[in-house]
Each structure stands twice: as C-alpha cells, then as structure tokens.
Amino acid sequence: MDTDTIKDDVCRFDDALFGETFDIIDDNFEFMDNLAFYESKRNHFLAFKFLNSMMQNFTNIDNKFASETLRKLHRDINNLHKLYKYYKDSLKNVDEMFEKKFLPNIEVFKEIKEEMQYLKDKNHMDADDRDYMRILKRHEKELKKIYFSYFEDDYKEQLKDITGSLQNILNTKIYYFDSMLWSDAMKSDIIWRSMKRLKLDKSINSQKYIEYKIGVVLPYTDDYEYLQRCLRIYR
C-alpha cells in the first residue's frame, strides 16, 4: 500500500467529516469581516458561563427584555459553543473515531472484512483457510498501524484548527453579546429597578456586576474563583 493512497483516504474522510464545519467557520469569519467586527484580545470566551446565567436571570425577571438581535445572537453563540464542545471532546476520542468512523469507510479494510466474513461463514475451515485467516488478521493489524499514524496526526491537526477558529469566533460574538445584554437589560424598567435595589446604577456592565457579586458570594468557592477570573477580563 503506498502512502499517497493512505493520504487520499484520510483527506476524503476529512472532507466528509469536517467539510460542513469548515463552511460554518468560513461563513462566520466572512460575516464578521464584512461588518468589521471588533476583535478583542481579551478572553471573553471565559465569561460565556457568566453571561449565559445573566441572560437567564434577566429573562426570569422580564421575559420580554431581550431584543430580537440579542435572542438570535444568544442562539447563535450557544449553537457554536455546542459545536466547539463536540470537537473539543472529540480530541479525547481519537481511537474510537478511527475504529468506528474511519476504518469502516476505507476500501481495503472493507475487503479484508469481507474475506474474513467469507471464511467465518464456511461450515468447515480447513488448514489453508485457517492460515489465510491468520494472514488476513496480521495484514489488517499492520495496515491499521500504518493508517493510524497518518490518521492521528491529521485528525488532531484538523481538530485543533477547528476548535481554535471556533474559539476566536465565539470570543468576538460573546464580546458583542456582553455589550448588547446589558444595553437591553437596562432598557427594561423591571430589571433596572432590581439592579437599583442592589445599589447598582445605570452604568452597570459585566465588570461592575461581577465586582458586586464577588462581594456577596462566599469567598474561595468555585463560583468565587470563577468570578475573580472573569473580573480579570474586564480590568
């Protein structure tokens, strides 16, 4: 088996598996480029959990507070985040992906499997059949090893590329979500009154809310540590 065939097989698998995701990534970058989105160097991605819970809190107070754009952006971010998480988790399952998704689609392995099945289906395997079965198994094992070495490197590289790109897209969109969330929230009288009760003014934003929240959560809990980390984004 020559290496070009193996590389072609890996490439075809990439196209089938990642093609649609790369289209989504390209569309997102194109959209953000066309609108000249501001690319922040701060880690807004980290604040995703906090902002998600704020969206939920505000919705609980006033379920009509969010503009149509904010709701769409929230849905968009959640979809992209699910995709990001799926690929992030995929990095832990390289072996499984190779065995379950990649190998069954490769011609040479299909042929080996068919021949093995043909031998197994025989009522009686003679000595030649058993020898041939051994050869097939050895051949399959060796081929798997070669294929895996190509597959693993390429697969990890593609996943890194995808998760990195999704993270960049999410970082920018979360930054916009952050800004839009507080702007919509402060237009709601009910939310504004609830903030006022906490002695927060209309200039409230994530940073000020986190500062307030840090003062009221139990120190050194997971929540506290997380909020401290979030606060560093804004300072």
Place this chain on the structure above:
Amino acid sequence: MIQQVVYDEDDIERFLEVTKQIEAQDEESQTLRKILNVQNKISILANIEPSDLKAILFNLKFIKYKRKDIIIEEGDVSQEIFFILSGECQVFVKKRDVGTLNSGMTFGESAAIFKSKRNATVACLSNEATLLSFSINHDNMEFCANALANIYKNLALQINNKLEEMNSKMTTKK
C-alpha cells in the same frame, strides 16, 4: 450539525452600533491602562485602588502641544487635570511668569477638585510637550470613599510641599 442563525438588516444595524460603542470604550480603557502605569508618578493619584481609579477618572487624553500653545487660561472654567509626560510648561499669574513645570509634574488639580476657576495660565514652553489630561467623575465618588479621601490627602500634601518650597525660596532671598 448546527443550524446557522440568519441575521437580517436590523440585526446588522445593531451590530454596527455595538462596534462603535466597543471601539469608543476600548480606546478609553487603553488610555486608562496607560495611566495605571504612571499612576504613582501623578502625586494626587498615588495610593488609589486601580478599580477606584477606573471609576473616578474619565475623559482621558494624550495631547501634544507646541511652544506657546495655551493649555489652560486663568479665570477659565474647565476641570481637567494635566500630567506632563514630556516637555516643559510655563505658569503665568496675571501675565507674570511665576514658574516652570517639568515632566512628571501635575497641574490643574485645584480647579478640578474644588470646581473653581483656573488660578493661573499655563503655556507650553518647550518646542513640544506631551500631556496626559483627565477629569474626575464626581458622581462616582460616593462609591469610592477611600479614593476621595486619598485624593484630598494627596492634594493637601502637594499644597504643603508647594508652601514649603515657597518658604524656603523666601528664606534664601532674605
């Protein structure tokens, strides 16, 4: 695979609006980060918590002046504080030259703190001078009681230093 969200014209308008806001905020916060680097050189801002500083300072600008440019004029009502990053400035009271200010020095703080009229005119003396100007957000002061106390303390120290300097000059003349 995920379903992509489609944005319409209204959404796009909203995104453009947010971009403008973010750019304006970021420009200010970059300047603020620069001020934090020189905070302790600006005597009236010494020992103030960075978070308080962010809350009470606004309108931060780096401005370049050329020789003879008037920076503030006696009797004017304006409330910026100036910190000289480079160059020299000359101080006039009733058109009389009363002294020179060098890099690392601050002026304009009295009018800013006491909301009074400018008590001197300051002009650029060197060929070029770079100044950092900023204003104090008095509305936020009530949430930053320690910062307010420190500013007054720093200001008192500064006035005291100026008085001592004047006394020592007068003693030398005698």
